[in-house]
Amino acid sequence: MRWRDRYGLRRRRGARVAKFDREATDADIEALIEFAKTRRGVEFYVEPETFATDTTAVAVAHDGEWTRRRVGAPSVIAKVARDLALPVYDVQLTGYPARMRAYNERRRQAQEDDAV
Numbered sequence: 001m002r003w004r005d006r007y008g009l010r011r012r013r014g015a016r017v018a019k020f021d022r023e024a025t026d027a028d029i030e031a032l033i034e035f036a037k038t039r040r041g042v043e044f045y046v047e048p049e050t051f052a053t054d055t056t057a058v059a060v061a062h063d064g065e066w067t068r069r070r071v072g073a074p075s076v077i078a079k080v081a082r083d084l085a086l087p088v089y090d091v092q093l094t095g096y097p098a099r100m101r102a103y104n105e106r107r108r109q110a111q112e113d114d115a116v
Contacts, residue, residue, distance in 0.1 A: 024054055024070035029080060035059045035067050036084050044081050044088040045096060046074045058091070064103025 036042040041062030049055045053070070057077040060066045071077045074090075081088035 024072035028069040028071065029076065031067065032057060032059050032069050033080060033084065036086060039065065042086055044077050044086060045091040046077055046088060047091050060097055060100050064099035066100050066103065
């Protein structure tokens, strides 16, 4: 017996394995579009589908501010990026931009300063 079978994740041979996450919705795509339209220098980074989550995209602005949303398939965010004339990258090939990490660090520092 495979470990997945013990936890009820596979019901029968050939059955689709259930995911823990929900599917992408129009609201997810609209949130990415709104983020891109209200910030400068936005780039999209596609994250692959995993066992637990659907395909996601991270939109990163020029200052490192970012948001992550489900997109369902890489082709969806590719079309959004094309319509908005914005670049889209495969995060497995490029990694995340340094400005995103710097933004996260600035936010963490600000939260620590507020707590003191």
